[in-house]
Amino acid sequence: MGTMENQPMFGHDNQDRIHAVESSFGPSGKPLYEPGRVLVGEGRLKKMSRRGPQPKAFFLFNDVLVYGSIILNGRWHKKQKIIPLEDSQIEDLEDGVKMRNQWLIRTPRKSFYVAASSSEEKRAWIEHIEDCRSSLLRSGSCRPAAHFANTWIPDKASSVCMRCSNQFTVTQRRHHCRKCGFVVCAACSKKRAVIPHIHPTKRLRVCTMCHPGLSTLEAQEGPRAQGGSTEKIGSDEDEVDGLSEEEEEAEEQMEDHDPGTWSRSQMDPWATYVYFKPEHTQPQT
Incomplete structure (x- = not known):
């Protein structure tokens, strides 16, 4: 814990940092400042997407990861x-x-792989995320999730449908089952079903192997989704973090740049992990 003299100063600095993160997302971002919320750290990680690792900016707070x-x-x-x-x-x-x-990183709606620039940075991220989560659960103000989404298998991991083994082509496009995460063709993913922990009402694309179990569960619990199994949903591409020209340039710069270790991150806070506050488990109120 800091002393009484430096607590007001930290509170002011913390608020300024949170507002800076808010501003960086522009008008499309959701407000992030809340009483008691502390910005613990920030940095750049590679996030695995369908097209391979993509650089993303991550911000760790004492109650959320953005x-x-x-x-x-x-x-x-x-x-x-x-x-x-x-x-x-x-x-x-x-x-x-x-x-x-x-x-x-597993969540109810989406699970994905991330990577740091060094083993030290990786360990710092994991330890601080787990510390914040443990402190949050110990407070008794929330309950942990009961179900987590499966990770999507990358497109390039399979040249054939993982259900019928038909070859993917320009016209035979890849899709993903939202339940198991397998790469499947359109014919093997015609069905739609509700997966409650991903979306409580929307029918999502599922493969022929996962649909029977989900439809049985839905019949037992009663209809919750709007629309039938033919309801139009967005393609897999709609759920992919697309890159603009500026983002592609940023990715190239990321690959060419050696961010160093997280302990030297104060010199370049946008390149690697910055840990802001050792006492983050007891934020200011």
Whole structure:
């Protein structure tokens, strides 16, 4: 804990940092400042998407994890996503073929892989996320999520449908089952079903293997979704974090830049992880 003399100063600095994060997302971002909320750290991580690792800006608060796409040389962001920490689960992973220093972030609606620039930075992220989440759950103000979404298998992981084995082509497009995350063709993912922990009412694309179990569950619990199984939903591309020309340029700069270790992050706070407050488990109110 800091002394009584430096607590007001920290509160002011913390509020300024949170407002700066809010402003970086522009008018499309949701307000982030709340009494008692502390910005614990921020940095840039590679997030695995359908097209491979993409650089994203991440901001860790004592109760939520916020991330978004990087634009304008990393000073501005868009496509803001907010994850309540009680609805998250961290799984440490060994180095992969395409991503080193990676781990898995599970949430009810979406689960995905992220990677840091160094093992030290990875450890800092994981420890601080878990510390904040544990403190939040100990307070008794929230309950942990009961179900988590499966991760999507990357497009390039399979050249054939993982249900019928038909070859993917220009006209035979890849899709993803929202239940199991498998890469499937359109014919094997015609069905729609409600997956409550992903969306409580919307019918989502599911494969032929997952649909029977979900439809049985839906019949037992009663209809909750609007529209039938033929309801039009967005394509997989609608759920992908697309890159503008500015973002692609930012990604190239990220790949060419050595961000160093997180302990030197004060020199370049946009390149790697910045840890703001050791006493983040007892924020100001």
